[in-house]
Amino acid sequence: xxxxxxxxxxxxxxxxxxxxxxxxxxxxxxxxxxxxxxxxxxxxxxxxxxxxxxxxxxxxxxxxxxxxxxxxxxxxxxxxxxxxxxxxxxxxxxxxxxxxxxxxxxxxxxxxxxxxxxxxxxxxxxxxxxxxxxxxxxx
Amino acid sequence: xxxxxxxxxxxxxxxxxxxxxxxxxxxxxxxxxxxxxxxxxxxxxxxxxxxxxxxxxxxxxxxxxxxxxxxxxxxxxxxxxxxxxxxxxxxxxxxxxxxxxxxxxxxxxxxxxxxxxxxxxxxxxxxxxxxxxxxxxxx
Numbered sequence: 666x667x668x669x670x671x672x673x674x675x676x677x678x679x680x681x682x683x684x685x686x687x688x689x690x691x692x693x694x695x696x697x698x699x700x701x702x703x704x705x706x707x708x709x710x711x712x713x714x715x716x717x718x719x720x721x722x723x724x725x726x727x728x729x730x731x732x733x734x735x736x737x738x739x740x741x742x743x744x745x746x747x748x749x750x751x752x753x754x755x756x757x758x759x760x761x762x763x764x765x766x767x768x769x770x771x772x773x774x775x776x777x778x779x780x781x782x783x784x785x786x787x788x789x790x791x792x793x794x795x796x797x798x799x800x801x802x803x804x
Numbered sequence: 805x806x807x808x809x810x811x812x813x814x815x816x817x818x819x820x821x822x823x824x825x826x827x828x829x830x831x832x833x834x835x836x837x838x839x840x841x842x843x844x845x846x847x848x849x850x851x852x853x854x855x856x857x858x859x860x861x862x863x864x865x866x867x868x869x870x871x872x873x874x875x876x877x878x879x880x881x882x883x884x885x886x887x888x889x890x891x892x893x894x895x896x897x898x899x900x901x902x903x904x905x906x907x908x909x910x911x912x913x914x915x916x917x918x919x920x921x922x923x924x925x926x927x928x929x930x931x932x933x934x935x936x937x938x939x940x941x942x943x
Contacts, residue, residue: 667855713809716808770812771818
């Protein structure tokens with residue numbers, strides 16, 4: 666069974682899918698990714714599909730599942746490197762990648778994740794500010 | 805024919821080898837990498853071989869060739885993610901990866917490339933300083 670490597674780069678886990686995804690490979694990848702997110706505390710997952718000639722419903726579902734698992738583990742998932750032909754086929758097949766963010770390449774994916782983290786953190790800051798105001802006003 | 809994707813991350817091109825390298829795939833990869841180095845002006849190439857169960861003389865030669873080509877194009881090559889078993893087999897087979905730097909993982913590979921760039925740049929600075937002194941002393 667082939668195993669897709671998960672590479673850690675800073676706060677991001679990078680997965681480049683190059684082999685045909687079979688049931689077992691997909692399950693293994695989901696498991697590996699979930700374990701690495703927990704072990705490393707990374708907040709972003711980038712899945713590169715440059716090498717894929719086609720994204721069928723199985724791969725689409727796998728990407729959605731990975732995005733959902735990562736979300737629960739507090740990590741954003743971005744799919745990058747989709748070829749134009751793959752995008753066209755996806756739409757023609759009526760498949761929509763639900764809940765999956767996409768970016769043109771790895772660098773833009775990293776920017777997207779960084780931006781999403783900033784957005785997430787801002788409301789926390791406001792909340793903290795609100796709390797400290799409340800604390801200050803309480804006596 | 806399968807094609808190994810080349811991902812650009814900052815000043816580095818990342819290649820994750822997951823498929824069996826055949827003649828044509830290896831040649832294509834060398835060509836793609838050389839073109840991307842020239843097009844992007846990147847100064848580092850990281851080749852991840854986490855997924856490889858064995859590095860035979862063919863793959864070893866391919867890695868050496870890529871390192872040599874990159875060197876000529878002013879880019880450092882670092883091979884990362886070698887499994888312990890692969891290292892043992894390499895030594896047992898009497899293969900030495902000539903001219904190839906290795907690092908444990910992508911992040912350390914990036915550090916190695918950054919350090920190598922710094923070392924390269926220092927003599928230039930000295931040279932510049934020497935030249936400006938000479939210019940200053942000339943009249």
